[in-house]
Amino acid sequence: MKKHFASNSATTIQAFFRSALAVQTRNSNSTLYSAGIYLATFLGLLAATLVLNNNLQATTKNMLFISQQPLFLPLLISVSFLALLLAVMASINVSRERDRGTLEVLVYGPVNEATFLFGVFIGYLKIYLEMLLIILVWANLVTWLLHLAFSLKILVMLLSSVLMAAALIAFGILTAVLGGKARTALVFFFVIVLVLGGIQIADQIVTILLQASDSASNSMIFLRNALMTLSSGIQWISPYSQFTLMMDGIADSIWRTYFVHLAIMLVQTLALIIGGIKIFERKGVRG
């Protein structure tokens, strides 16, 4: 009886992963064989190049540049851009499948809500890993071209960025599940991202305004305090903030800090993907 139960569980798990891998292959191949993702990676690296070039100009002017990891900021820009784009793509993908009714057809087969979302998740994560390989080659070429010091921490940083991408993709999937239609899902996604990012930017602007003024109204001080509190709260839920904290840990070799934020991001990703699956199962493929 026990043996039969164990054999049944193994078969279920095998079937789950087989279905999820099929969804993954379908999604990742369609993205991988289109020009968009390469263009996006190019744009991310172009932005990174602008930052690096700015460092070169500053070094020419100041005759000096001291840095622990000169590639960290350029790489942060390019991986954040790529991860955000893949999250948007995952969100559109899930909501479109539902809009068009193809998802309903899929669930008549061996695919269910959980395998579909998990398949989409690992499909976009696979694309991120493939693009990360190109970014890694770019980082090594730049290191050689500019005569930068080679550092294994670059590799650790890039590998850690997979977690940020995973959290963002899972977040994209969750917004698709919550939003239903593609347009609503995108609005959900961008509103949340803009509100989270906007609060942090507004916090900085108001702080600068207050510091620059001789006197301040009570309402401005209240606004600054509210933004400061919100901002420090957002730091704990924003994958981008968590990743930058992880990067601080890598740069200064404070591995405890690194692993604490790594664990937080892992929990975030799991919560987002499991939350997405549970909501999807409750709502059903027709919404």
Add this chain to the structure above:
Amino acid sequence: MKTMTKAFSFQKLVIRLLLPFIVLALTVNTASAVTPDSNDAFVYAISAFDGQVYRSSFAPANTETIYLMAGENNVLSSKKTEVYFWPLTQTYNADWLAQNDFVDGTLEILQGNKVIQTLQQQPYVIQYDSVDPVATRNLAYGDDADAAYENFLQQRKDYQDRQSQYTMDYQAYSDEVSRIVSEANGEPLTTADFPSEPETVPDFTLYSTEITNGFVFALPAGDYSIRLRLPDGSIQDGSEKGLVVFTQLRQAISYKVIPAERWTAPDYAQEPDGVIYAPNNSTLYLVPYMEYEYNQQAYQRMIDPQETESRADQRMWVSFDPYSGGQMIVLKNGTADQAFDAVAYYVSQSSSSGLGYDIELFDGSQSSTPSFTGYRLDLTAQNPRYQIALRNADGSIIKGSERQVRVLNTYMSQPLYAVAFLPLLAGFIVIISRRASVKKIKIEG
């Protein structure tokens, strides 16, 4: 017309984007100013040793923990003062001029719930010479405080006497010069005809606080708590606080890096794994300093107990005294390839052009003291990379003194942009090979 409409709509867009900021800025400038209300409160005045000098701060009621350095004498004073909240900085400030009263009592230091030390207030003074505060700092307390303060007063009186004497001597000298000139009746005079000018009195650079009362103590690293027991046996309200006594985490060497062409804009290489980059054919001067790493929050809050931005999970390097006596070595495959001693340099205004400086070897003719003492490194195409370290008198490499110094290929801007096209190249290859493989598929039947 079309262009005008476009320009108009662009203006509208810019105004719409800027409007929230303009409103915010107007709110800041036009709203009524905040007038702080102050009230009488118990605080601890702190004189904390930061590794070099004593820093003054205070811990108001909202500061729950005081941070101090381990193994060094620090001073806490129990006081009543006027405290007001300053909204711009979100901190409490003390108006010591309005009120500065001692609160009598004994300071109890606890570890867990057990009182480990009971301290009585005692007089103390902090003194230093402003020419070199680090080397001359002195915390004198107990009976020594009176002696140190008396000595300071005596030195100040001697200075004032010398200054008065100089003023009188100079007046006499001026009168004598006037007399000689008037008696000469137009006859030519030489320097030998004049008396020598009196020597100026060097500035008085000794500083001393007035004798004041405080609890002087040094503790080993650890977590403690403190409270003030009043003469009636009760605990002073607001005097119970946490006390974190911290110590350095690591010790290393930092370098002040001075580019030969940018003497006025040096930078600091503090992180032991930081890399120093400079353009090709540049000369750098490296001045080593002792540095210690501390917990960021502990160190920052020792300087300012109300600081809120530091993080407990981060560390920071703090540079202290210049490190002298070491020998710089250039490492090759982990072993010393070259070694050279620190050299004294003098920086003078460039004579060849209106702007700029020249860094020359110090020979004593230009000034009584060199501008700095350090090590010179020339970065050339032949020597594009150095692995440097400092060696002690006993021949061992000082831990944390290793750095990489590298030529940065600053002329590589264009190839750098070309490398950014790598994803497009990869995408082109992937898509073309995919199309080729799809074309090869033959559908039979």
